[in-house]
Amino acid sequence: MSGDQQFLDRIALLLGELIGSDAVELAQINQLGSGIPTITVRNNQWAKVAETLKIHPDTAFNYLRNVSGVDQETHLEVVYHLINLTSKHELCVKVKTDREEASIPSVTLLWSTANWNEREIFDLLGIDFPGHPDLRRIMMPDDWVGYPLRKDYVSIDPEV
């Protein structure tokens, strides 16, 4: 447990030094979720933070396990689960965005696996990912109206 806390402190310090003291909004250990270090990153700093997390030798998160979009009702959130396959260090990163004009910088150029994941989130939650090479709907038909995974989505189309 304490090892995770030290690792988390190191990351928070590193990001604070390299990017700015306001880059990380919140850093804590998710006790219920198997003790994974979790940070919340300010939206406008995410592109730089992601690059540092991937490239910096202290972190070197080379494998992006999972990208999830969550509608938290007050705001939307994208959650990234990163792992370094060599050191087996894990990190969970959260980035928040407004419900109106939802937008989060794309990380597809850093981790190719983000490509379809971001498309899926764009499709189902309506979050824009500036910098994505090919942002289109992936599951729903192209002419679909609305974003099904949003909490205020009305699931029955009145015309059907």
Place this chain on the structure above:
Amino acid sequence: MALRTEELLLNVGPQHPSTHGVFRIIVKLDGEVIKEAIPVMGYLHRGTEKLAENLTYTQIIPYTDRIDYVSAMTNNYVLCHTVEKLMSLEIPERAEYLRLIVMELQRIASHLVWWGTYLLDIGAMSPFLYAFRDREIIINLFNELCGARLTYFYMRVGGVKWDAPEGWIEKVREFIPYMRLKLKEYDELVSGNEIFLARIRGIGQYDAQTAIDYGLSGANLRCTGVKWDLRKDQPYSLYDRFDFDVPVGVNGDCYDRYNVRLAEIHQSLRILEQAIETIPSEGAIMGKVPRIVRPPEGEIYTAIESPRGEIGCYLVSRGKDKPFRLKFRRPSFVNLQILPKLLVGETMTNMITILGAIDIVVGEVDC
């Protein structure tokens, strides 16, 4: 003088025998050579994640059966395991053993389906019949255990629904030497076949760096030599008690993926052998679980090694009996991403070889 060629747009699927379901891909051809490939998904999208938000945890389990219908047991497990971890539940030993045994049987069954259909794709009909004959034994075992042949709904939060009937463990024990014998037969029949080797050796090759960048998992990652198996590297269930190897490839081509999967069947048999020796002969099959499953407010991501790779479950709970958000990381969906990159410059015949070797289940791609 160069021959004048014209670009041809060819639509493959969503109804095509070698796409293993309703997967569609649009290819731009120059002669026989693929210039660009654009996968089109969503034909089997059922909105499982959205549906789950209005279902109790037990009600969601049958939906996981249908995400990857070739490997329903591991899908059952990932959901139950995630909820159990968030609730910090203790699982009785016999229940965990039964789960592990069915998961390993499922891995073998799933790899057999892959082996049979892959060779069918390439043009060999009889291996398909061999594979399904042997898979039938596992399906019958599952049928005896839970009354279903494909969508089992066997596991519950806290344990399993049914205890193994009398003589069931014995039948698993008999299956192990039988399957070993058959694997030898498979090797004699196919693995050394020169036509087969010519079709898959050096095809669809990528290196470890690319595989990691694309987030590949399972045999698709291990074929490049990366020794990453969640059963070993982030042990769950009882896997840390058993002795088994993680087979890896060298070249990262279709041939290595083929070999890794066959070797994994051997390893699964090894795990099964040890598990049926040490399973407690009796005991509870359900832990102490409240009547209404209501995980505390919080969130968790857990992942396990399914036959196709890392299947994960991200659960956000607000303390209700239904999840606030449930996201599945489906290995087929993630593994398939590399396909357009692999296809550029290949011929149409190789497209089938490469797609088959990724081992997708469209229910899992679309979810």
